[in-house]
Amino acid sequence: MIINHPILGPRDAAEFTYLGDASLLNRPDWQAKDAAEQFYEYLYLRDNVAGVHRELWYHEQGDRSWLLVTRNTLTHEISKVELASDVARAGGNSK
Amino acid sequence: MRFSGFKVIKEALMGHKGWGPQWRNPEPKPHYDIIIIGGGGHGLATAYYLAKEFGQKNIAVLEKGWIGGGNVGRNTTIIRSNYLLDGNEPFYEFSLKLWEGLEQDFNYNAMVSQRGILNLVHSDGQRDAFIRRGNGMILNGADAEYLTAEQIRAECPFLNFDDARFPIKGGLAQRRGGTVRHDAVAWGYARGADQHGVDIIQNCEVTGLRIENGVCKGVETSRGFIGANKVGSCVAGSSSRIMAHANIRLPIESHVLQAFVSEGLKPVIPGVITFGAGHFYVSQSDKGGLVFGGDLDGYNTYAQRGNLPTVEDVCESGMAIMPMIGRARLLRMWGGVMDMSMDGSPIIDKTHIDGLYFNGGWCYGGFKATPASGWCYAHLLAKDEPHEVATAYRLDRFQRGHLIDEKGMGAQPNLH
Ligand SMILES: Cc1cc2nc3c(=O)[nH]c(=O)nc-3n(C[C@H](O)[C@H](O)[C@H](O)COP(=O)(O)OP(=O)(O)OC[C@H]3O[C@@H](n4cnc5c(N)ncnc54)[C@H](O)[C@@H]3O)c2cc1C
Numbered sequence: 001m002i003i004n005h006p007i008l009g010p011r012d013a014a015e016f017t018y019l020g021d022a023s024l025l026n027r028p029d030w031q032a033k034d035a036a037e038q039f040y041e042y043l044y045l046r047d048n049v050a051g052v053h054r055e056l057w058y059h060e061q062g063d064r065s066w067l068l069v070t071r072n073t074l075t076h077e078i079s080k081v082e083l084a085s086d087v088a089r090a091g092g093n094s095k
Numbered sequence: 096m097r098f099s100g101f102k103v104i105k106e107a108l109m110g111h112k113g114w115g116p117q118w119r120n121p122e123p124k125p126h127y128d129i130i131i132i133g134g135g136g137h138g139l140a141t142a143y144y145l146a147k148e149f150g151q152k153n154i155a156v157l158e159k160g161w162i163g164g165g166n167v168g169r170n171t172t173i174i175r176s177n178y179l180l181d182g183n184e185p186f187y188e189f190s191l192k193l194w195e196g197l198e199q200d201f202n203y204n205a206m207v208s209q210r211g212i213l214n215l216v217h218s219d220g221q222r223d224a225f226i227r228r229g230n231g232m233i234l235n236g237a238d239a240e241y242l243t244a245e246q247i248r249a250e251c252p253f254l255n256f257d258d259a260r261f262p263i264k265g266g267l268a269q270r271r272g273g274t275v276r277h278d279a280v281a282w283g284y285a286r287g288a289d290q291h292g293v294d295i296i297q298n299c300e301v302t303g304l305r306i307e308n309g310v311c312k313g314v315e316t317s318r319g320f321i322g323a324n325k326v327g328s329c330v331a332g333s334s335s336r337i338m339a340h341a342n343i344r345l346p347i348e349s350h351v352l353q354a355f356v357s358e359g360l361k362p363v364i365p366g367v368i369t370f371g372a373g374h375f376y377v378s379q380s381d382k383g384g385l386v387f388g389g390d391l392d393g394y395n396t397y398a399q400r401g402n403l404p405t406v407e408d409v410c411e412s413g414m415a416i417m418p419m420i421g422r423a424r425l426l427r428m429w430g431g432v433m434d435m436s437m438d439g440s441p442i443i444d445k446t447h448i449d450g451l452y453f454n455g456g457w458c459y460g461g462f463k464a465t466p467a468s469g470w471c472y473a474h475l476l477a478k479d480e481p482h483e484v485a486t487a488y489r490l491d492r493f494q495r496g497h498l499i500d501e502k503g504m505g506a507q508p509n510l511h
Pocket of ligand 1: 158161167300430463
C-alpha cells in the first residue's frame with residue numbers, strides 16, 4: 001500500500017507503524033461521572049468496520065508525524081490522508 | 096458408513112464404487128433448537144459435541160460459503176499447549192488431549208501428527224522466560240522440555256546456530272505438539288455432526304439477528320428467516336460484523352495473516368520450529384512442502400489477502416534461522432482474516448441478549464483450540480454455564496480488568 005503523505009507525498013506503508021481506529025483521538029474526559037465506563041469503551045471496544053475505516057498511522061521511518069488515513073478494509077483502497085494533528089485541532093483538541 | 100482398514104480393502108477390490116458423500120446437503124428447516132453461525136472448525140466441532148456429548152437434537156450449522164473455506168482451511172496447522180497463564184493453559188492442554196483421541200472419536204483420518212514443536216531461544220532473558228513457561232505447562236499437566244544448543248544441533252543440524260545477532264542458545268520443546276491436516280478436521284467434524292443428525296447448511300449467509308424484547312428469536316439469512324431457541328455466533332474474523340446486528344461492539348479487530356508453502360521436498364524438518372528473535376514458524380507437510388508463516392500484516396482488514404512487505408519480512412526471518420530455506424521455491428501463499436482480541440486470548444460466553452452466545456477472538460492460534468473450543472462452547476450452549484477450563488474466557492473481562500495477556504502487550508491487537 002502507498003500512503004500519500006500530505007507533506008512528503010507518496011510513501012510506502014512499510015515506513016509506518018499502525019495504531020488503529022481514529023476514535024483513539026477522542027480521549028474521554030477523566031473527570032466525567034462515568035469516566036471508568038467511557039475509558040473501558042475507548043480502550044477496548046472497536047467498531048471494526050468492513051468498509052471505510054478511519055485509522056491512525058505513525059510515520060516512524062519518516063518525519064514522525066501521525067496521519068489519519070481513510071482506507072477501505074475490504075479493498076485496501078486509500079481515499080484520504082490527513083495530518084492527525086489537523087483533525088484533532090479541528091475537533092477542538094489543543095494539540 | 097464407517098471407515099476401516101477392511102472397508103478400504105473391500106473398496107479397492109470393488110473398484111471404489113461404494114464411497115458416498117460424507118454429509119447430507121439439507122434444506123433449512125423453519126426452526127431449530129440451536130443454530131451455530133459459521134461452518135469453520137469451531138462451529139462444526141461445537142455442533143458435533145452438542146449432538147454427541149451433550150445430547151442435543153435439532154441443530155443446524157449455517158455457513159455462508161462452503162465448510163472449510165475459512166481459517167480452518169487456511170492455517171499453518173500447528174497444534175500445541177505451551178501457554179503460561181492459568182486462564183489459558185488448562186484449556187489448551189484439554190484441547191491437545193482431545194486431539195490425541197480425535198481420529199478414533201470421529202472415525203476420520205485427520206493426520207494428527209505429534210512430531211513436536213521447538214521454540215528457539217536466542218538470549219539469556221528469553222531462556223529464563225521460556226523455562227518459566229515450561230514450568231507453567233508442567234504444573235498444568237502438559238509436557239515441556241528444555242533443550243540445550245547441543246541437543247538441538249543433534250536434531251536440527253540445519254539451523255543457523257552461530258548467527259552473530261541471534262545465536263541459538265537452546266529451546267523449549269513440547270514433544271506432544273505437532274501438526275494436523277486442517278481440511279480433514281473440518282470434514283471429520285462435519286461428517287460426525289451430520290451422522291448425529293446435525294443439518295449443515297452451506298451457501299447460507301446470516302444477514303441479521305432477530306431480537307425481540309431482549310431475546311434472540313433466530314437469524315435472517317440469504318435463504319430466509321430461520322428461528323431458533325439459541326443462536327451461537329462462531330464466525331472467527333467476521334465476529335464484529337455478526338455481533339453488530341445485535342448492536343454489540345466487541346474488543347476485537349480483524350487483521351490478515353498470511354501463510355506460505357514451498358515446493359515439495361524430501362523430509363528435511365523433523366517437527367515444528369519457531370524463531371525466537373523474529374516471528375517465524377515452519378513445519379513440513381507430509382506432501383513435502385515447507386509450510387511457514389510469520390507476523391500479521393498489522394492493519395485492520397477483511398480482505399483475505401496480504402501485502403508484499405510482510406512476505407519479505409517472513410522470508411527474511413526464514414533465512415535468518417534456516418538459511419537452507421533460500422534454496423526452496425515458494426509455491427503458494429494466501430491470507431485469512433483473524434479476529435484479534437484486545438488481550439490476545441479468546442472469548443466463549445453468553446451475551447446480555449437471551450439466547451445469543453458468542454465464540455471468537457481466537458487470533459492466529461485458534462486451530463489448535465478447535466476441539467476444546469467446540470467442546471466448551473457446546474457445554475455453554477447446552478447447560479448455560481461455562482466448562483471448567485473456559486471460565487476465564489468471559490466477554491466482560493476487559494471491563495473487570497481480568498485480562499489474559501500472554502505476551503503482555505496491552506490493548507494493541509496487532510501486537511498479540
Ligand atoms: C494464515 C493463518 C495461519 C494460522 N496458523 C495457525 C496455527 O498454526 N495454529 C493455530 O492454532 N491456529 C492458526 N491460525 C488460526 C486459526 O486458523 C483460526 O483461529 C481458527 O481456524 C478460527 O476458527 P474457525 O476454524 O471456526 O474459523 P473459520 O474457518 O474462519 O470459520 C468461520 C466461518 O464462518 C463463516 N461466516 C462468516 N460470516 C458468516 C455469516 N454472516 N453467515 C454464515 N457464515 C459466516 C465463514 O465463511 C467461515 O467459514 C491461523 C490462521 C491463518 C489465517
